Amino acid sequence: MSAIPARMGVLILLFSVDWRAGLAMSTFAAFALVILMLIRRRAIPYWVQLRQVSADFSSFLKSSLRVSRIRVATGPELPL
Numbered sequence: 001m002s003a004i005p006a007r008m009g010v011l012i013l014l015f016s017v018d019w020r021a022g023l024a025m026s027t028f029a030a031f032a033l034v035i036l037m038l039i040r041r042r043a044i045p046y047w048v049q050l051r052q053v054s055a056d057f058s059s060f061l062k063s064s065l066r067v068s069r070i071r072v073a074t075g076p077e078l079p080l
Contacts, residue, residue, distance in 0.1 A: 011029070015022030 007029070011022060011026055014025050
């Protein structure tokens with residue numbers, strides 16, 4: 001069951017009990033939704049940047065481990 005119809009049902013129930021309670025909760029829900037959308041819009045670029053940095057670091061670690069695994073497999077380097 002989706003959460004949206006359940007929440008709409010709660011608002012409809014509040015309107016049927018008292019129109020002022022329904023109006024107050026509907027206004028609050030709309031205001032909260034707008035605030036959450038604004039926060040999300042501002043946060044997305046930071047999350048994209050964080051994921052890119054994480055991917056770069058993961059790639060660096062992977063290549064570093066591959067090089068160290070090759071060195072272990074070929075044995076120590078002999079001095080000249």
